[in-house]
Amino acid sequence: xxxxxxxxxxxxxxSKIYSVNQVNTLVKVALExxxxxxxxxxxxxxxxxxxxxxxxxxxxxxxxxxxxCVMWKSKVKGVKFAVEDGQSVLxxxxxxxxxxxxxxxxxxxxxxVAGVGELQLRFEEMVKRLKGExxxxxxxxxxxxxxxxxxxxxxxxxxxxxxDIADSVYSRWPCAKLYLYPVxxxxxxxxxxxxxxxxxxxxRNAKLKLDVMIVGRGGGSMEDLWAFxxxxxxxxxxxxxxxVISAVGHEIDxxxxxxxxxxxxxxxxxxxxxxxxxxxxxxxxxxxxQKRLEGNAENKVAICGHELRAICGHIAFSRPGMVVVNxxxxxxxxxxxxxxxxxxxxxxYWGHLRGAYEQVRRIxxxxxxxxxxxxxxxxxxxxxxxxxxxxxxxxxxxxxxENRLAGLDPRGVLNRGYSITMNEKTxxxxxxxxxxxxxxxxxxxxxxxxxxxxxxx
Numbered sequence: 388x389x390x391x392x393x394x395x396x397x398x399x400x401x402s403k404i405y406s407v408n409q410v411n412t413l414v415k416v417a418l419e420x421x422x423x424x425x426x427x428x429x430x431x432x433x434x435x436x437x438x439x440x441x442x443x444x445x446x447x448x449x450x451x452x453x454x455x456c457v458m459w460k461s462k463v464k465g466v467k468f469a470v471e472d473g474q475s476v477l478x479x480x481x482x483x484x485x486x487x488x489x490x491x492x493x494x495x496x497x498x499x500v501a502g503v504g505e506l507q508l509r510f511e512e513m514v515k516r517l518k519g520e521x522x523x524x525x526x527x528x529x530x531x532x533x534x535x536x537x538x539x540x541x542x543x544x545x546x547x548x549x550x551d552i553a554d555s556v557y558s559r560w561p562c563a564k565l566y567l568y569p570v571x572x573x574x575x576x577x578x579x580x581x582x583x584x585x586x587x588x589x590x591r592n593a594k595l596k597l598d599v600m601i602v603g604r605g606g607g608s609m610e611d612l613w614a615f616x617x618x619x620x621x622x623x624x625x626x627x628x629x630x631v632i633s634a635v636g637h638e639i640d641x642x643x644x645x646x647x648x649x650x651x652x653x654x655x656x657x658x659x660x661x662x663x664x665x666x667x668x669x670x671x672x673x674x675x676x677q678k679r680l681e682g683n684a685e686n687k688v689a690i691c692g693h694e695l696r697a698i699c700g701h702i703a704f705s706r707p708g709m710v711v712v713n714x715x716x717x718x719x720x721x722x723x724x725x726x727x728x729x730x731x732x733x734x735x736y737w738g739h740l741r742g743a744y745e746q747v748r749r750i751x752x753x754x755x756x757x758x759x760x761x762x763x764x765x766x767x768x769x770x771x772x773x774x775x776x777x778x779x780x781x782x783x784x785x786x787x788x789e790n791r792l793a794g795l796d797p798r799g800v801l802n803r804g805y806s807i808t809m810n811e812k813t814x815x816x817x818x819x820x821x822x823x824x825x826x827x828x829x830x831x832x833x834x835x836x837x838x839x840x841x842x843x844x
Contacts, residue, residue, distance in 0.1 A: 411484055411486040412486060414484050415483065415484035425479065426480070427478070427479050428479075428493060430478065432447065435470050435472055437463070441460030442457065442459050442460050444456070445457075447476070447478060447493065454492075455490065457494055457495070462496050466497075478495040479495065479496055479497040480496045481494055506609050506616075509616075513643060518646075523646045527625065529649045532598045532599055534669075536598060537598050538566070538601065538662055539568060539595070539601070539629070540565055540568065541581060541601070542572060543569060543570065546572065548605045548634070549567060552655045552659050554656070555655075555657075555658070555660055559659065559663050559664065560663035560664060561666060563663055568584045568588065572615075573604070573611045573613070573614055577614035578613075578614040578615075578619055579617075581614060581620050581623070582622070585602065585623040588600060589626070589628050589629055592629055597629050599629065599631075600631050601631075601634055601655075601662060602634070602644060603644075603655050606640060607636065612640060615635045615645075621646075624648050631649050632650045632658050632661055632662055633647075633652065634653075634657065805834075806832060807832045808832075809832070811827075811830050812828065825843050827843045828840060829842075
């Protein structure tokens with residue numbers, strides 16, 4: 388028998404037919420669902436060409452590929468540098484499909500030079516993290532001393548910042564003493580060197596006795612100022628027991644040291660202004676206070692002089708005998724008032740007594756006592772009668788109970804000539820001869836309560 392293979396005809400399922408636009412739309416939706424809504428792309432600018440509308444079309448490329456990009460006019464205005472082909476940049480935006488052209492492209496919202504962009508991202512990430520830990524919170528910031536006499540400066544020993552700080556401090560507060568702790572303020576290891584200086588000052592401050600510390604440098608690029616954005620510097624400033632003024636860069640520059648420090652100065656020169664008071668203003672306030680104290684003292688002396696003259700003019704000093712005479716007169720007057728008061732009190736008490744007597748007399752107490760005696764006699768008679776009746780009734784009840792008890796007393800039968808015989812050993816009454824044996828001792832109790840002992844033989 389031969390075996391063969393039978394091929395049944397295949398029924399092909401009809402496939403849906405898509406338009407070009409539908410395909411592009413499906414790709415667009417798939418990209419939107421599968422890609423982040425925003426991303427940062429690093430690449431090299433290629434074919435940068437502004438359009439007459441103000442929009443810019445270009446590509447980002449690296450060794451592995453090329454990405455078409457577009458940047459709208461409104462976003463191009465925010466680019467703060469001249470974009471050139473071959474420039475390494477960071478582009479922030481999103482990927483989408485341009486359906487009429489059937490291609491995907493990157494829509495850039497922001498462009499930054501790659502190096503600066505990375506530093507900015509690191510800066511923003513560190514700000515967010517340290518702020519979350521509470522390093523920037525106002526409750527941790529110390530107040531600056533109003534009249535500092537010893538000021539520490541942590542900066543470059545050869546830069547302009549130390550001269551600016553010194554000129555600013557001495558022009559306002561020449562009595563202050565400045566102590567320079569020279570450090571590197573940029574480059575590799577500068578952040579650690581700054582932090583070590585801040586920590587060393589705090590360890591030695593029991594001897595140094597610094598009132599405040601200025602940490603900073605002059606202006607520069609973000610890379611130049613980066614040492615003051617390092618975490619080790621931020622934590623050293625936060626832990627400092629000596630109040631810290633951060634003075635980094637120019638007016639528009641902000642570093643993490645500024646956020647952590649107890650006070651921020653926009654420039655090193657401003658740090659001196661913040662750190663110390665103006666000596667002329669302090670002297671002016673002192674002169675004003677001196678004048679007020681002198682005026683208050685003069686007024687107080689004048690008032691005390693008036694009071695002293697008034698006291699000296701008192702009769703006690705001009706005619707001291709009159710004080711005694713007046714006192715004697717006041718005593719006599721008081722004695723007279725006391726005597727009159729005594730008479731008035733006695734008279735008043737007599738009046739109250741007479742009134743009370745009249746009230747008692749109107750009540751006729753002797754008649755009231757007679758009535759009450761009669762009532763008491765009747766009550767006593769009734770009480771005696773009631774007590775007698777109760778006692779008699781109770782005596783009858785007691786007699787009846789006594790008779791019943793006597794009838795129940797087993798010894799009452801003995802009076803009729805009977806006796807009770809008990810086994811001396813067991814103490815039980817003997818009802819039959821079988822309840823005793825030879826040798827047992829029995830006790831016979833008579834009506835006279837006499838007892839006879841007998842032995843069974």
